[in-house]
Amino acid sequence: MRIKDKVVLITGSGSGIGKETALLFAREGGKLVVADVNDKAGEETAEEIRKNGGDAFFAHLDVSNREQVKQVVKDTISKYGRIDVLINNAGIIQDALVVKMTEEQWDRVININLKGPFNCIQGVVEQMITQGSGVIINISSVVALYGNVGQTNYAATKSGLIGITKTLGKELGRKGIRVNAVAPGFIYTPMTASIPEKILDLMKEKTPLKRLGKPEDVANTLLFLSSDEASFINGAVISVDGGLIM
Numbered sequence: 001m002r003i004k005d006k007v008v009l010i011t012g013s014g015s016g017i018g019k020e021t022a023l024l025f026a027r028e029g030g031k032l033v034v035a036d037v038n039d040k041a042g043e044e045t046a047e048e049i050r051k052n053g054g055d056a057f058f059a060h061l062d063v064s065n066r067e068q069v070k071q072v073v074k075d076t077i078s079k080y081g082r083i084d085v086l087i088n089n090a091g092i093i094q095d096a097l098v099v100k101m102t103e104e105q106w107d108r109v110i111n112i113n114l115k116g117p118f119n120c121i122q123g124v125v126e127q128m129i130t131q132g133s134g135v136i137i138n139i140s141s142v143v144a145l146y147g148n149v150g151q152t153n154y155a156a157t158k159s160g161l162i163g164i165t166k167t168l169g170k171e172l173g174r175k176g177i178r179v180n181a182v183a184p185g186f187i188y189t190p191m192t193a194s195i196p197e198k199i200l201d202l203m204k205e206k207t208p209l210k211r212l213g214k215p216e217d218v219a220n221t222l223l224f225l226s227s228d229e230a231s232f233i234n235g236a237v238i239s240v241d242g243g244l245i246m
């Protein structure tokens with residue numbers, strides 16, 4: 001087991017990449033905090049883990065709400081006594097061309113995708129410093145490195161997460177905390193389900209491996225980065241995109 005007894009908090013783990021990651025980490029011995037704004041989806045993930053013999057609890061969490069973050073961290077420490085891994089996975093899209101993007105669309109995406117990870121990092125960091133160890137992984141995107149029409153807000157948040165990753169890689173490294181980012185390409189999840197098949201085919205064509213990603217492609221990378229096998233990887237941005245960006 002590659003992360004036996006490590007306590008892992010994954011935001012947005014009721015669905016898609018976060019859910020697949022929670023299920024994989026539980027199979028590898030982790031104790032999972034399934035945190036999601038979607039209660040039904042989050043409860044289902046935690047229940048699936050427990051049914052398969054794993055250890056998990058669901059915590060309602062809107063990452064943009066600092067009080068809720070504090071509560072989830074408190075509940076995690078009172079149940080498991082520590083926090084070893086934080087995966088800032090929760091994210092949304094609210095696409096529009098820049099001429100049409102509303103202030104609400106801009107603010108909502110910034111609040112959830114960028115301020116949310118900041119809130120969660122501040123929530124866990126003191127505990128990790130006290131422990132003298134920890135792993136933080138921010139889910140960025142190929143869009144941070146490549147841009148994408150209609151995603152000014154989303155690209156800003158995903159690029160911002162790379163800046164946070166590099167800054168905290170420097171700031172927290174000396175405390176025994178590793179901070180990395182993963183930049184997935186186009187992955188089949190509920191988030192991409194609304195993208196027209198024509199566009200997805202185009203992305204497939206542009207990808208040297210000639211396929212889109214699966215949630216487990218990202219989950220496997222997150223498992224490696226969370227494990228002690230990655231103990232000298234810090235401040236890195238790992239692309240999981242089939243070579244779409246080189």
Ligand code: NAP
Binds near residue numbers: 014038064088091187
């Ligand atoms: P997903 O299937 O939509 O899952 C995201 C989960 O996060 C959902 O359960 C969602 O709940 C929850 N969530 C939304 N707002 C939240 C909030 N404020 N607080 C806590 N949880 C919240 O998405 P995904 O495709 O797995 O994406 C996961 C991450 O990977 C995101 O950060 C995304 O930007 C990034 N990413 C995805 C792709 C891709 O191709 N799929 C590519 C690059 C990067 P609801 O269902 O209620 O909204």
